[in-house]
Amino acid sequence: MGVAAKDPESYLPLTESVFHILLALTDKERHGYGIMQEVKRRTKGKVKLGPGTLYGSIKRLLEGKWIEESTERPDPAINDERRRYYRLSELGKRIAAAEARRIVDLVHQAREKKLLPDEAVGKLV
Amino acid sequence: MGVAAKDPESYLPLTESVFHILLALTDKERHGYGIMQEVKRRTKGKVKLGPGTLYGSIKRLLEGKWIEESTERPDPAINDERRRYYRLSELGKRIAAAEARRIVDLVHQAREKKLLPDEAVGKLV
DNA sequence: ACTACTATATCGTCCGTCGATATATCGTAG
DNA sequence: CTACGATATATCGACGGACGATATAGTAGT
Numbered sequence: 001m002g003v004a005a006k007d008p009e010s011y012l013p014l015t016e017s018v019f020h021i022l023l024a025l026t027d028k029e030r031h032g033y034g035i036m037q038e039v040k041r042r043t044k045g046k047v048k049l050g051p052g053t054l055y056g057s058i059k060r061l062l063e064g065k066w067i068e069e070s071t072e073r074p075d076p077a078i079n080d081e082r083r084r085y086y087r088l089s090e091l092g093k094r095i096a097a098a099e100a101r102r103i104v105d106l107v108h109q110a111r112e113k114k115l116l117p118d119e120a121v122g123k124l125v
Numbered sequence: 126m127g128v129a130a131k132d133p134e135s136y137l138p139l140t141e142s143v144f145h146i147l148l149a150l151t152d153k154e155r156h157g158y159g160i161m162q163e164v165k166r167r168t169k170g171k172v173k174l175g176p177g178t179l180y181g182s183i184k185r186l187l188e189g190k191w192i193e194e195s196t197e198r199p200d201p202a203i204n205d206e207r208r209r210y211y212r213l214s215e216l217g218k219r220i221a222a223a224e225a226r227r228i229v230d231l232v233h234q235a236r237e238k239k240l241l242p243d244e245a246v247g248k249l250v
Numbered sequence: 251a252c253t254a255c256t257a258t259a260t261c262g263t264c265c266g267t268c269g270a271t272a273t274a275t276c277g278t279a280g
Numbered sequence: 281c282t283a284c285g286a287t288a289t290a291t292c293g294a295c296g297g298a299c300g301a302t303a304t305a306g307t308a309g310t
Contacts, residue, residue: 018266032289043234052269052292053266104241105168113151157257177261180258180260181259185297207305
């Protein structure tokens with residue numbers, strides 16, 4: 001068993017961009033440009049990561065070991081040598097989950113303040 | 126009536142600090158120090174606003190007319206002249222509501238990515 | 251009077267965002 | 281086969297917000 005893991009909550013809150021990048025990597029490995037497209041698609045164009053934000057964030061995520069570069073080519077049919085693929089590390093998964101729990105708490109607090117109509121909450125059922 | 130209101134979504138995402146300040150002012154008028162205490166209490170000590178963040182944010186919120194200073198003393202029994210009370214403007218209310226909707230969307234996305242266990246979502250029922 | 255708490259305010263540093271810019275490859279229509 | 285738009289990665293600098301440190305002073309209780 002490894003060293004005592006640092007509490008993932010100590011890394012919160014995440015920035016908008018970083019959380020969307022982690023979300024994009026939650027279900028599968030992706031390369032930078034693919035992350036950009038997935039975020040744009042998933043948020044219906046509301047969130048657009050520019051290259052500065054995207055690659056700057058990836059650099060920091062690698063340094064902090066929230067993500068790892070994958071050496072395998074997920075799809076051998078596509079052989080674009082430029083692509084660099086990334087996956088979530090165990091730490092990254094724990095931080096993403098902690099952030100998800102944090103925003104659920106936020107929704108509860110907003111509801112207690114009557115900031116959300118009941119229908120909006122009902123959709124979460 | 127009135128001029129065409131700017132879409133409140135254009136101000137999103139809010140920073141952690143700003144959203145907590147708006148949440149604190151949603152149910153009643155408060156003074157700066159009171160906002161600090163309410164946020165600390167509501168988040169069970171997880172979010173602590175330092176003076177730099179608090180008063181810097183208040184200044185910007187006033188400039189952007191998200192909040193207004195109130196001249197009335199909410200509790201005449203307490204007469205601390207130092208206190209400056211604030212309330213949400215109509216714009217502030219609309220922005221806070223838009224941000225609340227945004228984070229509900231985020232919870233949905235996190236759930237689709239299986240980042241949240243079903244129980245965590247069930248609590249929102 | 252002393253002390254802890256209340257209350258507001260500013261300053262400088264640090265860090266992330268984001269558009270601009272650069273470079274190069276891929277796929278395809280002409 | 282070549283020109284073009286999309287794909288793909290990367291760096292830079294300006295800007296703005298977060299936050300701890302610091303300052304100042306009034307309030308309340310002992």
